[in-house]
Amino acid sequence: MTGAEAEAARPSDSLLVRLGNVVFRVRDGLFPAVLVLLFVLTKPEWPGNDQRLDDILDVVGVLVAMLGQALRVAVVGTVYVIRGGRNRKVYAEELVSGGFFAHCRNPLYVGNLLVLLGLFVIWNGTVAYLVGVPFFLVAYTAIVAAEENFLRGKFGEPFDEYCARVPRWIPRLRGLRASLAGMRFHWQRVVIKEYGSTASWMIAAALLLLADSLAHQTWDARPVYHAACVAVLPVIAAAWGTARWLKKTKRFQDD
Numbered sequence: 001m002t003g004a005e006a007e008a009a010r011p012s013d014s015l016l017v018r019l020g021n022v023v024f025r026v027r028d029g030l031f032p033a034v035l036v037l038l039f040v041l042t043k044p045e046w047p048g049n050d051q052r053l054d055d056i057l058d059v060v061g062v063l064v065a066m067l068g069q070a071l072r073v074a075v076v077g078t079v080y081v082i083r084g085g086r087n088r089k090v091y092a093e094e095l096v097s098g099g100f101f102a103h104c105r106n107p108l109y110v111g112n113l114l115v116l117l118g119l120f121v122i123w124n125g126t127v128a129y130l131v132g133v134p135f136f137l138v139a140y141t142a143i144v145a146a147e148e149n150f151l152r153g154k155f156g157e158p159f160d161e162y163c164a165r166v167p168r169w170i171p172r173l174r175g176l177r178a179s180l181a182g183m184r185f186h187w188q189r190v191v192i193k194e195y196g197s198t199a200s201w202m203i204a205a206a207l208l209l210l211a212d213s214l215a216h217q218t219w220d221a222r223p224v225y226h227a228a229c230v231a232v233l234p235v236i237a238a239a240w241g242t243a244r245w246l247k248k249t250k251r252f253q254d255d
Contacts, residue, residue: 020146061121068114
């Protein structure tokens, strides 16, 4: 980026933009820490104190998280966009507006929020809902404000036109097939970009399912269920290790 571009893309004085830039820099440590604290310091609740209803809620939570992950996989596999920034700061080399980004300006963040919502539904703790959901909504809203401020400063009118025709959060599905027509799915990119975050939320989900159950009953009440929650952990860890090895040895590359 030239000096003029850097000057144009400087954050505005908006409180939300400034907050977004701070959260963007520290999110890799902040978000996991907040989740751990919420789940350690709060208690899960069974709806109506009924195990069967809680099992249904657990299934819903897992499905919501999987929907969020599926969205991320679909986006990452078709259109690559830099979301990690550069030197912990918001950064973009180009204005990405094709594929899923022609129907939602932040499909990856929508996927993240669905994954987080799924974890909260699995845990089903009132305090976790009241604190965690608003926290992450504000955090991602601030990050998006910071990114939009940067993009508007760098790309100007083309970005404003993009914002005018594409919704920020709620995907517009009409015409999606046409937008994806001719695009090749980069499955190796999906593996090397998504293996870490995918393994993290899946391990978290398994631990939450186990902790939720043991908070209301002993291990012997559902030994097979509890053992399954534990047994899936090394499987996920092995998949994570394999994906990391494929990435580090460059057997899989962002093609």
